[in-house]
Amino acid sequence: MTHADQDADRPLLRVADLVVEYHTRAGTVHAVSGVSFELDRGETLGVVGESGCGKSTMARSILQMPRPLSGTVEFDGTDLTRLPGSSLRRLRPELQMVFQDPVSSLNPRRKIRQIVAEPLTIWRRGTRAERAAKAEEMLRAVGLDPADYGDRHPTELSGGQCQRVAIARALVAGARLLVCDEPVSSLDVSLRATVLNLIEDLRERFDLAVLFIAHDLAVVKNVSDRVMVMYLGKVVEIAGAGELYSRPAHPYTLALLNSVPRPDPGARRPEGVVAGDPPSPVDPPSGCRFRTRCAMANDVCAREEPPLTAIRPGHAVACHFPLQAADLSRQPEA
Amino acid sequence: MSAKPTGNPVSAAGPAPDAAASPATAAPLLEVVDLCTGFHTPRGLVRAVDHVSIAVRPEETLGIVGESGSGKSVFARSVMGLIAPGQRVERTGRIMFAGRDLVRLPRRELRKMWGSEIAMVLQDPLTSLNPVTRIGRQISETVRRHRPELSRGEAEAASVELLRSVGIPEPAKRMHAYPHQLSGGMRQRVGIAIALAGNPRLLFADEPTTALDVTVQHQILDLLGRQQAERHMAMVLVTHDLGVVATRTDRIAVMYAGRIVETAPTRTLFANVMMPYTRALLDALPRLEEPSHTRLNAIPGHPPNLAVPMPGCRFADRCPAARRKCREQEPPLVQADDPEHSYRCWYPVGSPEYESSAAAGTETTERSGSDQGAMRER
Numbered sequence: 177m178t179h180a181d182q183d184a185d186r187p188l189l190r191v192a193d194l195v196v197e198y199h200t201r202a203g204t205v206h207a208v209s210g211v212s213f214e215l216d217r218g219e220t221l222g223v224v225g226e227s228g229c230g231k232s233t234m235a236r237s238i239l240q241m242p243r244p245l246s247g248t249v250e251f252d253g254t255d256l257t258r259l260p261g262s263s264l265r266r267l268r269p270e271l272q273m274v275f276q277d278p279v280s281s282l283n284p285r286r287k288i289r290q291i292v293a294e295p296l297t298i299w300r301r302g303t304r305a306e307r308a309a310k311a312e313e314m315l316r317a318v319g320l321d322p323a324d325y326g327d328r329h330p331t332e333l334s335g336g337q338c339q340r341v342a343i344a345r346a347l348v349a350g351a352r353l354l355v356c357d358e359p360v361s362s363l364d365v366s367l368r369a370t371v372l373n374l375i376e377d378l379r380e381r382f383d384l385a386v387l388f389i390a391h392d393l394a395v396v397k398n399v400s401d402r403v404m405v406m407y408l409g410k411v412v413e414i415a416g417a418g419e420l421y422s423r424p425a426h427p428y429t430l431a432l433l434n435s436v437p438r439p440d441p442g443a444r445r446p447e448g449v450v451a452g453d454p455p456s457p458v459d460p461p462s463g464c465r466f467r468t469r470c471a472m473a474n475d476v477c478a479r480e481e482p483p484l485t486a487i488r489p490g491h492a493v494a495c496h497f498p499l500q501a502a503d504l505s506r507q508p509e510a
Numbered sequence: 511m512s513a514k515p516t517g518n519p520v521s522a523a524g525p526a527p528d529a530a531a532s533p534a535t536a537a538p539l540l541e542v543v544d545l546c547t548g549f550h551t552p553r554g555l556v557r558a559v560d561h562v563s564i565a566v567r568p569e570e571t572l573g574i575v576g577e578s579g580s581g582k583s584v585f586a587r588s589v590m591g592l593i594a595p596g597q598r599v600e601r602t603g604r605i606m607f608a609g610r611d612l613v614r615l616p617r618r619e620l621r622k623m624w625g626s627e628i629a630m631v632l633q634d635p636l637t638s639l640n641p642v643t644r645i646g647r648q649i650s651e652t653v654r655r656h657r658p659e660l661s662r663g664e665a666e667a668a669s670v671e672l673l674r675s676v677g678i679p680e681p682a683k684r685m686h687a688y689p690h691q692l693s694g695g696m697r698q699r700v701g702i703a704i705a706l707a708g709n710p711r712l713l714f715a716d717e718p719t720t721a722l723d724v725t726v727q728h729q730i731l732d733l734l735g736r737q738q739a740e741r742h743m744a745m746v747l748v749t750h751d752l753g754v755v756a757t758r759t760d761r762i763a764v765m766y767a768g769r770i771v772e773t774a775p776t777r778t779l780f781a782n783v784m785m786p787y788t789r790a791l792l793d794a795l796p797r798l799e800e801p802s803h804t805r806l807n808a809i810p811g812h813p814p815n816l817a818v819p820m821p822g823c824r825f826a827d828r829c830p831a832a833r834r835k836c837r838e839q840e841p842p843l844v845q846a847d848d849p850e851h852s853y854r855c856w857y858p859v860g861s862p863e864y865e866s867s868a869a870a871g872t873e874t875t876e877r878s879g880s881d882q883g884a885m886r887e888r
Binding site: 226227334364365366367368369370372373376391392393394395397398399400401417418421431432433434435436437438439440441442443449450451452 | 578679693694695696723726727728750751753754756776780792794796797798800802803804805807808812
């Protein structure tokens with residue numbers, strides 16, 4: 177199936193029926209239960225959900241750290257789940273990740289230019305001088321002047337600058353898929369904006385596919401083309417960013433949107449928010465996993481699991497009673 | 511520069527019901543005058559809080575907003591007396607609480623006020639709760655400290671009631687749990703229960719929801735608001751998130767580099783921002799109403815190094831409208847049209863100087879688009 181002429185239409189990443197489970201003393205944790213989606217070159221897919229919904233676990237299992245229990249992860253036509261370790265390792269430079277805490281993900285004993293050049297050193301790319309030049313180019317691309325910052329150590333940099341270094345390191349060896357796991361959650365508002373702008377610029381410049389995980393819905397909307405909402409290991413809704421935020425069809429999506437604090441004192445405080453915490457992924461509810469916190473749930477929701485169904489082109493929702501446009505306009509008045 | 515249009519009908523329901531709770535004339539419960547808190551470090555004296563004066567009225571909610579390093583947490587902790595003068599800490603000024611100056615109060619007297627007069631909720635109770643003691647015992651301990659006349663059993667019953675009042679399901683069962691067995695939201699509820707055990711008149715909440723999900727954040731902020739109204743308590747909400755304070759506070763003080771740079775009633779502040787820093791903070795926020803891939807207005811540069819004294823406005827290096835005067839003379843806190851609104855700026859938002867510089871600034875960033883020069887930090 178790897179005909180060269182198909183390469184162009186094929187999405188860069190195709191995830192199908194991904195399942196991740198952990199065995200603990202308390203029982204089996206159903207962390208990710210059958211997630212499927214596609215992601216294209218130059219596209220950003222945002223992933224939102226509460227802590228424990230499996231969004232980070234999903235991202236890591238796509239990168240095969242650790243490998244998922246079942247499902248397939250096709251990266252440019254190659255199924256990563258079946259790839260032996262050595263071949264997977266050779267693909268690593270193309271599959272990169274940026275973590276939440278930028279300071280702890282950088283080696284404090286190394287200089288910035290060494291940190292950024294390290295992937296090239298590992299892969300023995302070019303000569304020493306070429307690697308140094310490439311690292312400097314990458315530092316400039318993330319907006320850090322190598323003359324100023326190259327010889328500093330991570331502790332001498334702010335959180336936002338460390339996150340730029342982490343991004344430079346991720347991209348230096350030619351990443352095509354960048355997984356960002358809460359990349360701006362530990363940053364101040366002012367630095368957050370710079371890092372988000374930077375991710376946008378680099379996506380365009382290097383035609384990156386970006387999987388962007390965050391719990392802040394406004395942040396996710398800003399960078400994403402499409403957004404996927406996860407709840408307890410399942411995708412409950414996926415749609416284009418504009419569509420999802422203006423016409424959410426899953427009650428959980430609406431509840432998440434209603435919970436976002438608005439920087440506007442005139443904004444109403446919405447009532448349609450969810451109470452309590454998500455149930456334990458060790459023993460997820462029968463049927464629809466969200467039903468225990470859903471105001472609209474009835475017997476069907478407990479009996480049958482709603483499949484992820486397209487309600488409009490590019491907009492799919494897993495709910496027996498998806499919200500209609502009428503529900504949404506009624507909601508704010510309440 | 512005007513407020514961006516929002517997707518929902520703005521305030522059709524009128525002002526928030528609790529907005530008028532405390533009349534502007536009420537005598538303050540807490541009055542901080544010229545508070546300075548400095549730390550002696552190898553690099554010199556770092557003035558984390560520099561001549562801060564502010565009052566909190568009974569039942570009022572004051573929001574303190576700032577970036578990391580703005581001094582907002584140090585301010586809250588110095589008022590509580592948790593950062594107290596010693597070899598490395600210098601604290602001057604007056605902190606009048608219910609007629610007494612906390613700066614001069616002996617340590618023993620101050621300790622008596624913790625919990626019963628002033629209490630605090632911290633960012634992550636996982637670090638403030640004892641990990642090897644059951645929740646129930648930690649709360650009962652606090653309850654008995656405030657009401658020594660209670661028997662063990664009575665204190666336990668009171669603790670269960672407290673847990674119920676902060677919305678913990680099956681509170682009697684939860685009494686036996688250890689902190690790590692609870693979710694972040696539940697732990698924060700326990701933290702709030704312990705803070706409320708002594709029925710304080712003033713509650714400091716220092717980034718109480720920063721570690722939490724949006725859904726849980728919403729629940730916790732609702733809970734704090736409800737408890738505050740029921741107990742007629744004043745609250746100081748310390749946060750870096752302007753979204754959190756917008757609908758949850760009566761007044762806001764914006765801190766930058768150890769100084770209050772703007773303070774106003776919440777609605778006035780959002781309607782009529784004067785300080786370029788406040789404007790920049792608001793403009794840097796990604797908004798739900800804006801389409802995807804909207805370029806954000808980042809604030810260039812960094813907050814200044816507080817160990818190096820500087821003339822002039824502390825925001826000058828990052829301000830789009832800074833002029834020579836800004837770098838030479840520090841602006842005083844001046845009053846705006848609303849007598850409750852004051853700010854520290856020579857060329858405030860709306861002044862011709864600011865508007866011409868800001869307009870020039872936006873043009874250049876828009877033009878350069880994805881060009882790297884625009885995103886470089888200095």
